[in-house]
Amino acid sequence: MRNVRVALAQIAPRLGDVRYNLDLHLRTAERARRERAQVLVFPELSLTGYVLRDQVPEVAQRLEGPVLERLRRACRRLDIVLGLVEEGPGHRFYNAAVYLADGAVRHVHRKVYLPTYGMFDEGRDFAAGDRVRIFQAGFGAAGILICEDAWHPALPWLLAQQGAEVLFVLSSGPTRGARPGRGVTSVAVWHDLLRVTAQFQTAWVVYVNRVGYEDGLNFGGGSSVMDPFGRAHATLSSLDPDFVVAELDGEILRRARTAYPLLRDEDLELVARELARIRALRYELPGEVDAAAQGVARGAPHESQPAAKVKRAVQDRRRGDR
Amino acid sequence: MGHPRRRFVELPGEADLRLDPRETLRILTGFVQSEVRRAGFERVVVGLSGGLDSSVAAYVAVEALGAAGVVGVLMPYRTSRLDSVRDAERVVAALGLVAEKIDITPVVDAFRASLERPGRRRLGNVMSRVRMTILYDRSMAHHALVLGTSNKTELLLGYGTLHGDLASAVNPLGDLYKTQIRQLAAYLGVPRAIRDKTPTADLWPGQSDEAELGVSYERLDRMLALLVDARVSERTLLREGYPRALVRRIVRMIVRSQYKRRLPVIAKLSTRSVGWDFRYPRDWRS
Numbered sequence: 001m002r003n004v005r006v007a008l009a010q011i012a013p014r015l016g017d018v019r020y021n022l023d024l025h026l027r028t029a030e031r032a033r034r035e036r037a038q039v040l041v042f043p044e045l046s047l048t049g050y051v052l053r054d055q056v057p058e059v060a061q062r063l064e065g066p067v068l069e070r071l072r073r074a075c076r077r078l079d080i081v082l083g084l085v086e087e088g089p090g091h092r093f094y095n096a097a098v099y100l101a102d103g104a105v106r107h108v109h110r111k112v113y114l115p116t117y118g119m120f121d122e123g124r125d126f127a128a129g130d131r132v133r134i135f136q137a138g139f140g141a142a143g144i145l146i147c148e149d150a151w152h153p154a155l156p157w158l159l160a161q162q163g164a165e166v167l168f169v170l171s172s173g174p175t176r177g178a179r180p181g182r183g184v185t186s187v188a189v190w191h192d193l194l195r196v197t198a199q200f201q202t203a204w205v206v207y208v209n210r211v212g213y214e215d216g217l218n219f220g221g222g223s224s225v226m227d228p229f230g231r232a233h234a235t236l237s238s239l240d241p242d243f244v245v246a247e248l249d250g251e252i253l254r255r256a257r258t259a260y261p262l263l264r265d266e267d268l269e270l271v272a273r274e275l276a277r278i279r280a281l282r283y284e285l286p287g288e289v290d291a292a293a294q295g296v297a298r299g300a301p302h303e304s305q306p307a308a309k310v311k312r313a314v315q316d317r318r319r320g321d322r
Numbered sequence: 323m324g325h326p327r328r329r330f331v332e333l334p335g336e337a338d339l340r341l342d343p344r345e346t347l348r349i350l351t352g353f354v355q356s357e358v359r360r361a362g363f364e365r366v367v368v369g370l371s372g373g374l375d376s377s378v379a380a381y382v383a384v385e386a387l388g389a390a391g392v393v394g395v396l397m398p399y400r401t402s403r404l405d406s407v408r409d410a411e412r413v414v415a416a417l418g419l420v421a422e423k424i425d426i427t428p429v430v431d432a433f434r435a436s437l438e439r440p441g442r443r444r445l446g447n448v449m450s451r452v453r454m455t456i457l458y459d460r461s462m463a464h465h466a467l468v469l470g471t472s473n474k475t476e477l478l479l480g481y482g483t484l485h486g487d488l489a490s491a492v493n494p495l496g497d498l499y500k501t502q503i504r505q506l507a508a509y510l511g512v513p514r515a516i517r518d519k520t521p522t523a524d525l526w527p528g529q530s531d532e533a534e535l536g537v538s539y540e541r542l543d544r545m546l547a548l549l550v551d552a553r554v555s556e557r558t559l560l561r562e563g564y565p566r567a568l569v570r571r572i573v574r575m576i577v578r579s580q581y582k583r584r585l586p587v588i589a590k591l592s593t594r595s596v597g598w599d600f601r602y603p604r605d606w607r608s
Contacts, residue, residue: 016607053601177497178345179338213356215603216497218349239348 001140001165001250007037008234010223010242012212015049018059022047022067025082028243029074037245038138042082043170043210043223044111044146045095050172051214052085056125060087063098063105075100079137081144083170085126086110092127097144097170099135107135109144113152119174119217122148134162140250147171150197160201160263165253167201169194171209174217175239184238187222191232199230202256202263204248211241228256334552339543341502343509347385350494354386357492358467360608365466366492367393369457370421371524372409374516375495378503379471381510382494384417393464394421397453399430406524409516416513422460426452446525450486458489467491475500475539478546479572480579481531487523488582499543537568545572 009028014020025042032040044050047067048059061067061084071080079101086096086108095111110129114122132155134143143159143166150156150169159167175186182188190207198205204227211221224235225246234246257263280288358366366383370376383392394417396410407423414421426449433448434440440448461468470490472482474497482488495503500521507517521531521539532538537545545564548554549572559569588597 015603015605051603051605053603055602055606175349178342178349180340180342183342183345184349213353213605215605216353216357218353238345239352 001248001253002138003250004039004137004139004166004248005037005245006206006225006248007032007035007040007243007245008206008208008223008225008236009040009042009046010208010211010221010236010240011042011046012210012219012241013043013046013049015051015214016055016059017049018047018061018067021049022070025071025080026074029078029080031243032245033078035245037078039079039081041168041170041206041208042080043208044083044097044172045085046082046170046210047084049214050174050210050219051217053121053125056085056093057087057091060085060093062087063108068098068100068105072100072103072105076103079106081168081170083146083172088127093125094129095122095126095146096129097146097168099137099142099144099168101137106137107133107142107144109133109146111146111149112155113148115148120148132158134159134164137166139248140165142166142168144168144170147173150193153197153200156197156201156203160203161266161268164201164203165250166204166206166248167197169197169205169207171207173209173220175220184220184222187220187238190220190222191224191235194224194226195230195232198226198228199260200262202228202253202260204228204253206246206248211239227252229259334548334554337544337547337552337554339499339501339547341498341505343506346498346506347382347509350382351386354383354469354492354494357605358387358391360605361467361491362608363465363467365391365393365464366469367395367457367461367464367466368469368471369453369487370394370396370410370413372403372406372413372516373519373524374500374507374512374521375471375473375503377409377413377512377516378507378510379469379495380413380417380419381507381512383469384419385510389418390420392417392419392469393460393466394419395457395460396421396423397426397456398423399425399449400427401527403522403524403527405515405519409513409519412513412516424456426456442526446523447483447486449525450483450523454486454489461491469493470496472496473500473503474498475543475546477583478550478579479535479575480582481535481575482582484582499546500539501543536571542572545569546576549573549576 011024029040081099083097086094088094097109098105099107112129114126114128116123134141141163143164145155156167173186173190175184178184194205194207206225208223209221210219212219220238221236222238225233227233234244236242236244277292280292368376368380368383380392380394394414396407398407429452430449457468468490470493472488473495476482477496522529556569560566585597588595590598594600
């Protein structure tokens with residue numbers, strides 16, 4: 001991985017006002033260029049704001065549409081990562097992030113895990129993405145995750161297994177107030193999560209969270225860069241708009257992967273085998289359940305669950321279905 | 323009313339009532355600025371009762387909008403406690419507010435004369451709604467929004483008058499329990515006399531929140547935080563030593579007052595109905 005200067009744009013988008021937000025993006029891109037950034041990262045749904053509800057189809061953009069066209073023209077000599085509502089095939093609306101480089105859309109990530117609990121209702125408004133892929137940027141291999149995606153450890157793991165050296169995490173993370181010793185609650189929790197993510201995947205993590213207020217929600221900010229040792233670089237303030245350019249050093253990545261060769265030692269075959277077995281049992285896949293149960297029988301002597309027991313459990317479940 | 327037999331060894335984090343007052347104030351000032359300005363206003367009006375909640379709301383509003391952005395309105399009735407007006411004036415002086423004093427006695431007494439033996443509870447509601455009417459009028463006169471002062475304890479119990487003190491445009495205090503507002507008040511430097519006085523709606527002489535509710539705010543807030551924020555079961559509350567009758571009564575109050583926390587229910591007759599599937603944020607295009 002080559003060294004790369006990344007700008008974190010901790011902005012407060014205006015809810016539902018794409019024209020205003022587009023202008024804010026273009027102005028911020030000017031600043032990033034002035035400060036010699038090579039990549040500029042905005043938060044989740046940076047082009048639209050978050051509490052959209054029935055505005056989702058009204059603010060949705062096609063990747064070949066005029067708004068993206070203006071942004072693509074702005075990304076000469078500066079790569080831009082931003083969040084938007086993407087209108088995909090079949091008029092499906094995705095909470096998506098795009099990586100723009102050299103006047104083109106280099107990569108699209110569609111949010112996989114749409115939180116629909118507590119104060120979140122994304123499953124009602126968006127279609128869920130169904131893939132997690134890396135892409136090649138000028139500095140090396142990278143992947144994008146959107147907010148809740150980062151709370152499902154399989155996703156950063158899958159990106160790292162594909163070779164991602166930098167993970168961009170775009171977020172619209174609301175807070176739940178402030179407690180003594182922790183400050184704004186969700187910011188501290190996010191930093192814990194991302195530090196661990198960076199360390200476990202031995203990758204750089206670039207986290208950009210928005211600020212501002214929508215319908216009483218307040219978004220926490222606290223954008224940050226975590227190095228592959230899990231150390232925070234360049235953490236931004238909570239709650240207020242902020243901006244910083246941080247240099248991601250390729251040598252730090254190399255040192256971390258030398259000192260902690262977790263990726264080298266990963267046993268993909270084992271994970272694939274166990275996953276296939278779990279999947280067969282979980283979904284009672286025809287023809288595969290018995291094989292999965294036998295897989296347990298063939299397992300090591302210390303295997304805790306005997307095959308007969310598993311088989312019985314599967315049979316019980318089948319009977320329960322009728 | 324004694325203490326629970328045992329104290330929580332492990333209080334669920336969600337039920338932790340302690341605040342970081344500095345950061346909480348940052349959130350609230352940003353909230354007031356954002357909500358007031360995006361609606362096209364620069365100013366709020368706040369009814370000052372001399373009590374803790376309206377005082378804290380005024381302090382927060384001044385922090386957000388400056389003294390010029392806050393109009394304090396004192397609306398005493400002839401039976402109001404003397405210290406209510408005195409303490410409200412103390413807040414006005416401390417913050418350097420523009421303030422108006424409007425005696426509601428003639429209006430309320432005109433109501434009273436036209437009603438047949440309203441009783442103190444109904445009359446209390448009349449007072450609360452007369453104050454609301456005046457506040458909304460003053461808000462229009464000052465091109466301002468009405469600042470809400472209902473706290474989370476009151477909202478959850480429905481301990482307030484619908485279309486009266488529960489009415490507002492922007493409420494910075496609605497997610498803070500009474501005991502949390504006390505923490506914020508101490509941080510803001512709200513005068514001691516206001517922080518130490520007995521909480522009361524002051525709708526009739528001698529009224530007291532804690533006497534009416536039959537429980538102290540400390541205990542009440544702890545129960546509410548466990549039930550609501552931490553989703554702890556009633557059974558666990560009983561196991562922790564809270565009396566069954568009290569737990570039952572609190573739960574019943576929360577359930578029965580749900581209507582006060584929602585807009586009126588509308589009969590659905592179309593493909594897209596207000597309140598159901600016409601889903602826009604309040605901050606729609608602002």
